[in-house]
Amino acid sequence: MEGLFITFEGIEGCGKTTQAKLLYEYLINRNIECVLTHEPGGTLISEKIREILLDKKNYNMVYLTELFLYLASRSQHTFEKIIPALKNGKIVICDRYFDSTLAYQGEGRNIPKQKVFEINNFATGGLIPHLTFLIDINEDVGLERLKERKGKDRIEEEEINFHKRVRGAYLTLARENKERFRIIDGLGSIEHIHKEIVNIVLKFI
Numbered sequence: 001m002e003g004l005f006i007t008f009e010g011i012e013g014c015g016k017t018t019q020a021k022l023l024y025e026y027l028i029n030r031n032i033e034c035v036l037t038h039e040p041g042g043t044l045i046s047e048k049i050r051e052i053l054l055d056k057k058n059y060n061m062v063y064l065t066e067l068f069l070y071l072a073s074r075s076q077h078t079f080e081k082i083i084p085a086l087k088n089g090k091i092v093i094c095d096r097y098f099d100s101t102l103a104y105q106g107e108g109r110n111i112p113k114q115k116v117f118e119i120n121n122f123a124t125g126g127l128i129p130h131l132t133f134l135i136d137i138n139e140d141v142g143l144e145r146l147k148e149r150k151g152k153d154r155i156e157e158e159e160i161n162f163h164k165r166v167r168g169a170y171l172t173l174a175r176e177n178k179e180r181f182r183i184i185d186g187l188g189s190i191e192h193i194h195k196e197i198v199n200i201v202l203k204f205i
């Protein structure tokens with residue numbers, strides 16, 4: 001498959017969305033064809049699943065239901081949007097992808113990681129990002145940054161220890177997949193982090 005698949009990962013408030021957008025704008029301004037997308041969501045069907053997943057009224061959602069909804073959203077997104085764009089030679093920038101499931105459902109919800117990995121792989125037809133940026137920050141900083149935002153979603157409402165474990169899981173994933181992951185210190189300024197990311201991406205294209 002042609003194209004380049006770049007994902008952004010990290011705990012909430014780490015700055016993924018900001019950096020994914022800045023990278024997209026940088027590439028578009030240089031006439032490099034790319035697609036900016038996110039999970040859960042990214043297509044009409046996936047956005048409908050996102051609403052169910054993040055709705056606070058669904059406080060009693062069983063962890064396995066949550067897992068399968070994230071995967072259902074991802075299958076649709078992968079086959080409807082990501083793979084066709086890659087086949088057209090585009091760069092796809094995705095705010096969260098399957099590492100989120102390994103970190104949040106695998107570690108956060110304690111669902112056996114090997115199982116999560118296998119069904120995740122099945123749901124995506126085995127598509128793996130070429131490059132993954134883990135923007136790493138301490139969970140206190142992340143949650144503090146989001147304080148100003150009105151209303152937390154169902155997952156953001158989890159206690160701090162949940163977010164701490166998710167961060168730990170991300171760092172482990174990055175250590176185990178060194179060729180794919182780049183860990184970025186999320187405490188730097190937005191501009192500094194952007195430059196660091198651009199330098200890495202330019203080496204890939």
Ligand code: Z5A
Nearest residue numbers: 012013014015016017018039070100101104145155156190
């Ligand atoms: N989830 C899951 O459990 N399993 C899965 O498989 C998937 C997802 C795919 C999606 O929430 C939730 O779904 C998420 C994981 C779960 N749950 N939580 N919690 P979302 O899509 O609504 O949101 P998010 O992905 O968690 O990200 P976020 O809350 O939007 O934060 P962010 O993207 O990391 O950060 P940001 O929006 O770029 O920045 C946050 C604020 O910090 C903003 O005011 C920025 O201006 C500021 N910021 C950004 N960078 C900096 C720096 N460097 N310095 C200072 N301030 C900064």
